Amino acid sequence: MKIIAAIALYIGVVDSVDDKYAHVEITTSEEIIFTSMPVAIFPCEIKEGDMFYFEHVDGVTEIRCGEPE
Numbered sequence: 001m002k003i004i005a006a007i008a009l010y011i012g013v014v015d016s017v018d019d020k021y022a023h024v025e026i027t028t029s030e031e032i033i034f035t036s037m038p039v040a041i042f043p044c045e046i047k048e049g050d051m052f053y054f055e056h057v058d059g060v061t062e063i064r065c066g067e068p069e
Helices: none
Strands: 006-017 021-027 032-038 051-057 060-065
Touching: none
Parallel strands: none
Antiparallel strands: 006 021, 006 051, 021 032, 051 060
C-alpha cells in the first residue's frame, strides 16, 4: 500500500482578474503576500473572491482551486 503525503503550503484568494493576470492575496503561516499571477497557470476558471491553494505532492507543487480538504 502506497501512502501519499500532501500538505497545503499556502492558501490564496483572488482579489481581481484582468485579461492576463489575477491579483491575489496568499496567506502563509507568517504573512500575507499581495502579488499578481498569470491567469493561465490556474487549473480552473477564476473570478474575484475565489480561493485556491498550493499543494505539495510527491515532490511537485500544484495549484488547486477551492479550499483545502
